[in-house]
Amino acid sequence: MRVKVRGTKGHLKTLAALAQPYVLQVDSVSELGRGVGTLNIPRAGDYEFKGRLRENDFTQFGHPAGQTEVSFHVCGEALTDPWVGQVTYVSEGDLLTFDSTWAFAAGGALSSPVDKYGNAIQWLKGTLDLDADPGLAHFQLHGFNNSLLTPTLQLTEYNGCPS
Numbered sequence: 001m002r003v004k005v006r007g008t009k010g011h012l013k014t015l016a017a018l019a020q021p022y023v024l025q026v027d028s029v030s031e032l033g034r035g036v037g038t039l040n041i042p043r044a045g046d047y048e049f050k051g052r053l054r055e056n057d058f059t060q061f062g063h064p065a066g067q068t069e070v071s072f073h074v075c076g077e078a079l080t081d082p083w084v085g086q087v088t089y090v091s092e093g094d095l096l097t098f099d100s101t102w103a104f105a106a107g108g109a110l111s112s113p114v115d116k117y118g119n120a121i122q123w124l125k126g127t128l129d130l131d132a133d134p135g136l137a138h139f140q141l142h143g144f145n146n147s148l149l150t151p152t153l154q155l156t157e158y159n160g161c162p163s
Contacts, residue, residue, distance in 0.1 A: 048073035048158035049137040053151045058144035063093025072102055075161035080104055087113055104128045
């Protein structure tokens, strides 16, 4: 016997609720008798955040510097599992790309992405707000004049995950 259950994200109030597996109580009747059980449905959906967090705000050896962008996604896992993506930074006019993972801490604590060599990118910190509608990624980093920048990006559906 196959059972297919469909729903939309509109049935859920927040991404925090969507991040949790759903348990469906099943009460069935067939020619074999009555059966009661549960069906665990893992969290559905793939999400990303991407965008510019900082503009070029100073010149380094005659070239623009400081621009920072992020692009991270998670595929069919808990939203608090490590996200995979890239941090890009402009230095001396050159675009530097860091392939990274980002494990977001529970309870809104700030965390940093970690590059493929295991080094934390400590100048960039972030947290997820799954109770917001839509979900948000909040960041902290410093500008050239040491001012604290606190940009925010929306979480959106990601279509690049394998089926």
